[in-house]
Amino acid sequence: MIYSFLGCIIPMGTWKKILLWLGAAVVLSFGGCIAIMEYLFSDMCANTVFDQVQSPSGKYKAVLFQIDCGAATDFNSQVVIVDGGFDTSEPKSLPKSFFVADRDHGRAPAGLTRGPEVKLTWLSDERLELQYHQFARIFRSESDQRGVAVKYITFQ
Template sequence: MELIIKIIIRLGIGSAIISTLFIFWGASMFSGMCGNYIHSKTTSLDEKYEAVIFQRDCGATTGFSTQISIIKFGSKLENDPGNIFSISGHPEKVAPELVWINTNTLHIKHDVTGNEYLLEVDFGWFEKLKIKYGK
């Protein structure tokens, strides 16, 4: 009986290790399938941040996606989804206008319709930025 328990435990550990390796392999294989293509950038009034409008393209089976991220001024836009706004459509047709009202408030000139995938109203932990929507 002890031999059977030892075998079951070893098989369970082996399965866990193989599953973990498979998950990491899959994540590394498919993480590069998407790409970000910058449409425009708008710098905050104090030049601490940039609001970046970009198209996120994840291959032929997905439609166009216009997304917005706030990044530190001068830093590179990573190959990640937008961190404050996302909507279907090509940036040439659906990209909203961005206006920094003051050093901590970004106005996204977009009427909220419910078709947005991501619609944050603030950004950051310590120096919170406010995000306002509407024309």
């Protein structure tokens, strides 16, 4: 069977080939755009360490840091406990935090991280006191990390 397009006579088998090539070109172009966007924007979030507090014997340290993913997210304060010799110069290597809070759209005043203020005090190698502002919005607050009991206190 023969079809006409803009005055050109094109056999049916050729139409199928043209449509298949056009479809493949669209799929490859779309996939290429996604791959380029992923490459350019995959590391949009930045971790920044603001403070490190050693336990009394130096066995552990509590690390106060922030994950900043741009203008769409509120400033936050996060805390993790790591071994005393852990190198925090590469913040992306920090384990999952046990405490995460933000300012709840400005209700809590800004601290060191521009997120809510957090104060860390080691009571012993097995006990950490974590103080945060009463209006901070808490997303995660675990009572134990790495065998260290965490005591939470709010302040005004």
